[in-house]
Amino acid sequence: MTDGGRHIAVIGAGIIGATTALALVRVGRRVTILDPGQPGGVQAASYGNGAFLSPASIIPVSLPGLWKKVPGFLLDSNGPLTIRLASLPRLAPWLWRFVRAGETWARVERTAAALATLLDGAQDRHAALATSIGQPELIKRKGLIYAYHDRRSFEADSTVWSLRQRHGVRLDILSVDALQERAPGLSSTYRFGVFLPDGAHCHSPGDYVRALVDGAVVEGAELLQGRATGFDVRQGRLVGLLTDAGRLDCDGAVIACGAHSADLACQVGDPIPLESERGYHVEVKTDVAMPEIPVMPQDGKMANTPTQGGFRASGQVELASRDASPDWRRADILLRALKVTWPALAVPGAIQSVERWQGNRPSTPDGRPVIGRSRACADVVHAFGHGHIGLVSAPRTAEAVADLLAGRSGDLDLSPFSPARFRR
Numbered sequence: 001m002t003d004g005g006r007h008i009a010v011i012g013a014g015i016i017g018a019t020t021a022l023a024l025v026r027v028g029r030r031v032t033i034l035d036p037g038q039p040g041g042v043q044a045a046s047y048g049n050g051a052f053l054s055p056a057s058i059i060p061v062s063l064p065g066l067w068k069k070v071p072g073f074l075l076d077s078n079g080p081l082t083i084r085l086a087s088l089p090r091l092a093p094w095l096w097r098f099v100r101a102g103e104t105w106a107r108v109e110r111t112a113a114a115l116a117t118l119l120d121g122a123q124d125r126h127a128a129l130a131t132s133i134g135q136p137e138l139i140k141r142k143g144l145i146y147a148y149h150d151r152r153s154f155e156a157d158s159t160v161w162s163l164r165q166r167h168g169v170r171l172d173i174l175s176v177d178a179l180q181e182r183a184p185g186l187s188s189t190y191r192f193g194v195f196l197p198d199g200a201h202c203h204s205p206g207d208y209v210r211a212l213v214d215g216a217v218v219e220g221a222e223l224l225q226g227r228a229t230g231f232d233v234r235q236g237r238l239v240g241l242l243t244d245a246g247r248l249d250c251d252g253a254v255i256a257c258g259a260h261s262a263d264l265a266c267q268v269g270d271p272i273p274l275e276s277e278r279g280y281h282v283e284v285k286t287d288v289a290m291p292e293i294p295v296m297p298q299d300g301k302m303a304n305t306p307t308q309g310g311f312r313a314s315g316q317v318e319l320a321s322r323d324a325s326p327d328w329r330r331a332d333i334l335l336r337a338l339k340v341t342w343p344a345l346a347v348p349g350a351i352q353s354v355e356r357w358q359g360n361r362p363s364t365p366d367g368r369p370v371i372g373r374s375r376a377c378a379d380v381v382h383a384f385g386h387g388h389i390g391l392v393s394a395p396r397t398a399e400a401v402a403d404l405l406a407g408r409s410g411d412l413d414l415s416p417f418s419p420a421r422f423r424r
Helices: 015-026 066-075 085-101 105-119 122-132 151-156 158-166 176-182 205-218 258-267 329-341 387-406
Strands: 007-011 030-035 081-083 144-148 172-174 192-196 200-202 222-225 228-234 237-243 246-249 252-255 275-286 295-297 303-307 310-319 351-363 370-373 380-384
Touching: 007 015, 015 030, 015 205, 015 252, 015 380, 015 387, 030 205, 081 085, 085 310, 105 158, 105 387, 122 200, 122 205, 122 387, 144 151, 144 176, 151 158, 151 192, 172 176, 176 192, 205 222, 228 258, 237 252, 252 258, 252 387, 258 351, 258 380, 275 329, 295 329, 310 329, 329 351, 351 387, 370 387, 380 387
Parallel strands: 007 030, 007 252, 030 222, 081 310, 144 295, 252 380
Antiparallel strands: 144 192, 172 192, 228 237, 237 246, 275 310, 275 351, 295 303, 303 310, 370 380
């Protein structure tokens, strides 16, 4: 129930907008959720992600030495990260910031420390959220596996694993026998594994987002179909949201519309370097028995996850225009890798159908989301740019936004996520 006080417009019904709307309703705010699409629909990045809820996701994509690989990204269309040559001139300023953000391990450490606070207790928060909306089965707390071909490959990643452990990530080393026991059917070429007991996964990200929005509506929120186009700010205070369906009276707003957020943020004083980091997935239906624990083979960095719709392989980082046509060769790479990783899927007839999907991750160059009040109007709060961690970080982000709009300090240090960091 609302207290009749502030009316908050949540712009975006993805995982960040959905959790934020629910958090705001539960602290007594009147909430209107605005999105041009259906919550949890295939058009949203939340629908097609890897479904991992991993405490290990504190490591940014940009790491020391990455700049040496950029020419290869332009030339290799089969690698896990690729850049469309036609988009390079427009992407160049963002890429420069991206490479600089991971230039030293000290910078990576600062980002990891910040993200660790955002991901803290994520599996518990998601389990509680799912239970509170009557959908506890959507969060599976079975752990996560990171698979390597051998110990040497793991040791090559020792710096990032040590960094994860310093920030509280618990892990168990799996021998080849233990790995095969936990992930039956995995190719025998993987002979070393890391098990994260605190990891979890979402059984159906699209259904989860839809259920969260439905839960917010049941508890008092309103859902409107439309696209935000601007803000009505008078003497520094928000009095309305402008949309393609007309004006919406409100005295607070949250920008949580993913890759579409930058234009709105700029209107309230914060030009944010936000790019579409395009990802792909394939989800196969099969009668082959697949593992119940998600696996991420470290040679391809592709999340292999059992979902409600089948068995999903998610990954790829494609830097290109947000509106560029999908390059379905990226999905084909995922499908080929899936068959190599799980040999039983390569048997003719083992796969009955394949869903291919492409979506846009909203990514900042430093790997940290933007969470904080806007420069021109304190009534407008940013909550976007989560890149690869949107799903896992959503509950903590929602709590922080609710605290901001309630005038509470909260227990999360938001300075690493401030929009002001890009003004320099």
